[in-house]
Amino acid sequence: MHHENQLLVIAVHLTICSFSKLSELRTEENENSSPSLSYALHCPPPPGFNELVSHREGEETIADEIDGNWYSKALELIKKDEYNITYSEEHGAYQSPNRVNNIRFIYHNDGFTAKARDVNETEDWFVRLKVMSEKLKFGHDDEINGSKSSIAKDNSDNIQSSQLTVAGNKAWTENESMRIDYVNTEEGMRQDFIVKQKPSGKGNLRIDFTASTKLKMNVGADALTFSDKNGGVKMKYSALKVWDANGKPLRAYFEKNSELRIKNYESSKADRSFGEEILNSEFLILNSFSIVVNDADAVYPVTIDPLSTSPAWSAESNQASSSFGESVSTAGDVNGDGYSDVIIGATDYDNGQTNEGSVFVYHGSASGLSVVADWTAEPNQQRASFGSSVSTAGDVNGDGYSDVLIGVLNFDNGQINEGKISVYYGSASGLSAVEDWSYEGDQDNSWLGTSVSTAGDVNGDGYSDIIAGLPNYSGGETSEEEP
Numbered sequence: 001m002h003h004e005n006q007l008l009v010i011a012v013h014l015t016i017c018s019f020s021k022l023s024e025l026r027t028e029e030n031e032n033s034s035p036s037l038s039y040a041l042h043c044p045p046p047p048g049f050n051e052l053v054s055h056r057e058g059e060e061t062i063a064d065e066i067d068g069n070w071y072s073k074a075l076e077l078i079k080k081d082e083y084n085i086t087y088s089e090e091h092g093a094y095q096s097p098n099r100v101n102n103i104r105f106i107y108h109n110d111g112f113t114a115k116a117r118d119v120n121e122t123e124d125w126f127v128r129l130k131v132m133s134e135k136l137k138f139g140h141d142d143e144i145n146g147s148k149s150s151i152a153k154d155n156s157d158n159i160q161s162s163q164l165t166v167a168g169n170k171a172w173t174e175n176e177s178m179r180i181d182y183v184n185t186e187e188g189m190r191q192d193f194i195v196k197q198k199p200s201g202k203g204n205l206r207i208d209f210t211a212s213t214k215l216k217m218n219v220g221a222d223a224l225t226f227s228d229k230n231g232g233v234k235m236k237y238s239a240l241k242v243w244d245a246n247g248k249p250l251r252a253y254f255e256k257n258s259e260l261r262i263k264n265y266e267s268s269k270a271d272r273s274f275g276e277e278i279l280n281s282e283f284l285i286l287n288s289f290s291i292v293v294n295d296a297d298a299v300y301p302v303t304i305d306p307l308s309t310s311p312a313w314s315a316e317s318n319q320a321s322s323s324f325g326e327s328v329s330t331a332g333d334v335n336g337d338g339y340s341d342v343i344i345g346a347t348d349y350d351n352g353q354t355n356e357g358s359v360f361v362y363h364g365s366a367s368g369l370s371v372v373a374d375w376t377a378e379p380n381q382q383r384a385s386f387g388s389s390v391s392t393a394g395d396v397n398g399d400g401y402s403d404v405l406i407g408v409l410n411f412d413n414g415q416i417n418e419g420k421i422s423v424y425y426g427s428a429s430g431l432s433a434v435e436d437w438s439y440e441g442d443q444d445n446s447w448l449g450t451s452v453s454t455a456g457d458v459n460g461d462g463y464s465d466i467i468a469g470l471p472n473y474s475g476g477e478t479s480e481e482e483p
């Protein structure tokens with residue numbers, strides 16, 4: 001099999017169906033010397049799928065039955081949902097990507113870690129921001145400088161032991177003295193400290209923090225910036241706004257306390273899982289700083305509200321936020337209610353893994369399509385490009401419910417960027433939570449799943465077949481699995 005312009009055909013066994021190998025076909029229209037791979041799923045014939053829409057590179061066609069208004073609304077919601085804070089089993093922490101700022105925030109009870117959303121050779125930094133000391137330490141200047149123990153006593157219930165609660169793009173943690181709110185939006189990640197009661201003593205209200213990082217922390221009155229050795233600002237902790245219970249603005253500023261360099265720092269296991277391993281030759285800098293608030297005439301509670309952003313990235317941010325590399329198709333009728341459903345692939349969607357991709361299915365109804373997805377799936381593999389192509393599969397298992405095909409262009413499982421196609425079966429309640437059938441490229445850079453579609457009945461045996469593009473397949477025998 002050394003001819004480049006072949007349509008490679010493989011018969012794959014699927015337990016509930018029967019199979020036979022399809023004959024090899026030559027395709028005239030195969031441009032770019034790109035063979036395609038066709039998988040035959042020999043199943044009972046699908047109910048008719050004339051409504052197939054395929055969205056290929058260079059084509060912006062959306063089927064007539066997929067309303068353009070609905071589509072743009074659904075995409076807007078997908079983009080917004082990416083800012084949600086979700087628990088990552090893999091990393092054992094809550095996290096949220098922030099595409100516009102190219103930051104991933106990891107949430108802890110006592111603060112957060114910011115790092116590049118897309119970690120690579122040039123974007124590999126982190127800042128771990130923490131409310132200082134074993135106990136939440138805040139109070140007035142004179143107490144900080146005088147008897148520190150009295151402040152600790154005021155806050156016996158420390159913030160580190162309180163639970164982080166998460167809803168959508170918000171998270172919060174709270175004890176008797178303070179509440180910390182997090183809100184992740186395109187604007188940046190906002191962290192609000194709500195100090196419930198006025199600490200005893202005189203002088204300014206002061207909250208102490210540490211910032212551990214390899215970056216250089218620069219302290220200005222109204223901003224902290226963290227920059228690399230070339231002076232490029234990676235993260236900015238700024239837009240410090242403070243107000244009291246009546247909404248009255250209070251004067252506040254950042255103040256640097258000390259800087260401690262730690263050589264041969266070993267990061268914790270949890271930190272390492274986020275790629276925060278620090279080379280032995282490098283220093284970890286433990287910066288200490290305070291937010292100081294003039295609360296002389298303030299009515300408590302007082303809210304302290306800094307914003308975390310990355311100014312360096314903002315030029316490209318709009319572009320970065322505008323595209324996931326979407327693919328869209330009718331999904332057939334995956335829940336058998338008589339209404340056509342729609343499938344959208346967001347190839348670069350980030351839900352814990354950079355550009356893993358995600359797929360969203362929307363059930364049709366008498367009142368049309370909801371912009372809230374009824375079904376989603378994701379690969380939990382960095383840069384897998386799940387949803388690189390999406391399509392109805394017809395009804396490959398003959399149960400009367402439409403099934404869907406999902407291409408996973410850059411999927412790795414033994415081979416790098418081998419790609420995969422996945423099939424999820426429909427049911428009365430919609431698509432399965434986990435894939436029911438899949439096939440891998442099994443060759444480095446074969447990128448199986450560039451395109452997927454139902455082929456109808458290619459060999460006339462009465463069963464629905466699948467075609468999956470395999471742009472870079474090369475070499476001898478195709479792998480064949482036969483019953």
Ligand SMILES: [Ca+2]
Nearest residue numbers: 333335337339
């Ligand atoms: Ca339906």
Ligand SMILES: [Ca+2]
Nearest residue numbers: 351352353380
């Ligand atoms: Ca994920």
Ligand SMILES: [Ca+2]
Nearest residue numbers: 395401402403
């Ligand atoms: Ca089915």
Ligand SMILES: [Ca+2]
Nearest residue numbers: 413414440442
């Ligand atoms: Ca493989």
